[in-house]
Amino acid sequence: MLSIAEENYIKRLVYLSLENGAGDGVGTNELATGLQVKPSTANDMLKKLRQKELIDYEKYGKIHLTELGTKIGMEIIRKHRLWETFLYEKLEFTWDEVHEVAEQLEHIQSEKLVEKLDKFLGFPKFDPHGDPIPNQAGEMQLLAKKMLAAVNVGEQCKMVAVKDNSAVFLNYVVELGLGINNQIEVLSKQDFDDSMEIRINGKTNRVSKKFAQNIYVIAD
Amino acid sequence: MLSIAEENYIKRLVYLSLENGAGDGVGTNELATGLQVKPSTANDMLKKLRQKELIDYEKYGKIHLTELGTKIGMEIIRKHRLWETFLYEKLEFTWDEVHEVAEQLEHIQSEKLVEKLDKFLGFPKFDPHGDPIPNQAGEMQLLAKKMLAAVNVGEQCKMVAVKDNSAVFLNYVVELGLGINNQIEVLSKQDFDDSMEIRINGKTNRVSKKFAQNIYVIAD
DNA sequence: TAATAAAGTTAGTTTAATCTAACTTTTAAT
């Protein structure tokens, strides 16, 4: 069984592998930064994880998760997202509060707990941030998510997730009356600063480029 | 903030203090045995906990929790029993499965989580084992749980827990129409074999001494 | 009450996860 520290390294590796795309692999410094540890610390842990056959890499080379490592990582993400859903749906936590507590809950070891929780929540497919929840086999729906900034004038879309999970950003989102699965229509764009006018539930707002680059949508 | 190890020592000290009664204090070996560590390990931790003013003791003397130590201990027990209740009531865990998982969940740090969970469960006063759940202030109903076998003829009581968790026993309990919080009236006792006649929901049954020694009740 | 057992303590070691500082390899830029 893995320690909490080991689980955190594996989880971060899954996220970074997805971000970097395809078989690009992950770097030591990148990983260390993401975990807020020094590269030397990450390096030590990487040796241990390779020993346990959860990752694969050569000295000075990129890190890749093995099949086993990926499976374990997906389980942790599954737990994280199920707990986020629980906190949001059942305990009235807000969007920005769920993450921190889920970071702790994701390390609880009990297969039965995860499956019962999943059932209790009605087998949700997405968490409150709109991110897909992996199933028991570690598979998850990849929805063709894109940035709001990439939507053309006159088109409609549906918000599915946010990129930035900070409290300041999420508060702003809520203030705009925007939530998961809400429709957004792009009314106009300014070439000068890439700000855009959008309509949410009949209400029109102007949002910045930075904002539009932190909202994930799907075509609608 | 306390580490999981520190929390486990404090929790065990609360239980042992209650068991030993009044101001008797707890011994190092007793504590070490309860936590499945060596006395020397416990001794080191005790120094740290004294440093943090959670306990009070002199070299070679008995250990007493301070007011702060007791408060923290009761919070951990509160969390443990709320989680047990959650697992039992909401996730269909059985009586004997809840403890192990609650041992992990009790260490999650989030005041909001505890209070929201309490509310979600409808502010329960007892956990699935019939043990009282401390309130936010750390106070709990001290119910003098006793064996059904110890109830006098003519008295009424309420079942709060079972001692034996075996399937054969639990099946028998169910067959008798007995469940948690059910009233039981002791109608008569046979001095010969200590069997007793009891009334459950208007139905009268004769049960053995062995049975009566495996049902916990409180006066009613 | 003296001897022995039980309880408690100390000193020194181990392991996991972190750090700093110094070093090596790879990558990028002039």
Place this chain on the structure above:
DNA sequence: ATTAAAAGTTAGATTAAACTAACTTTATTA
């Protein structure tokens, strides 16, 4: 193509929580 910067590694130190072995104090009992 050299060299400087970035990325990655190694060595040695630290802290928390555990251990063993040896020791001291307190309690028991013959």
